[in-house]
Amino acid sequence: MAAPKRHRQFVFVLVPEEGVAEAAAHRTASAVCRIALLADLTPICPALMYVPFMTPEERSTKLPLVARQWLKRCDKIWLQFPSTKPALDAFSFRVLQNNEGSAVRRTVYQLERADESIYPVPMSREELKFLLGCNLDVGLARCA
Numbered sequence: 110m111a112a113p114k115r116h117r118q119f120v121f122v123l124v125p126e127e128g129v130a131e132a133a134a135h136r137t138a139s140a141v142c143r144i145a146l147l148a149d150l151t152p153i154c155p156a157l158m159y160v161p162f163m164t165p166e167e168r169s170t171k172l173p174l175v176a177r178q179w180l181k182r183c184d185k186i187w188l189q190f191p192s193t194k195p196a197l198d199a200f201s202f203r204v205l206q207n208n209e210g211s212a213v214r215r216t217v218y219q220l221e222r223a224d225e226s227i228y229p230v231p232m233s234r235e236e237l238k239f240l241l242g243c244n245l246d247v248g249l250a251r252c253a
Contacts, residue, residue, distance in 0.1 A: 122154035127196040137191035
């Protein structure tokens with residue numbers, strides 16, 4: 110008898126590009142996707158999958174629509190800042206804000222480094238509200 114098929118979980122990878130070079134954000138996103146694959150997860154990262162061939166206008170209009178469709182299939186969100194400053198770009202702000210208001214809220218994990226490894230640590234709702242509050246002016250200005 111064949112072994113039962115194992116359901117692979119999808120993880121939505123968010124790497125805000127606010128205040129960093131696009132190349133640095135893409136390197137960080139690639140590293141996070143590798144960590145997800147090694148953890149037997151299927152990473153979904155719009156920054157790597159769609160941004161390279163989208164125009165700036167498409168990034169603001171079409172990327173959120175595509176991301177929303179992928180997010181429906183994901184079980185969790187991994188958030189990794191490419192710099193030490195926890196600044197969200199408009200896209201990441203919208204994804205996290207929509208997730209907080211969703212009927213099916215996904216757990217958001219912030220990736221933290223310990224020794225040579227990186228571990229996903231769940232963020233509390235209070236931490237997420239604080240993060241969104243700290244980035245409210247940037248998020249709303251860019252989302253409007």
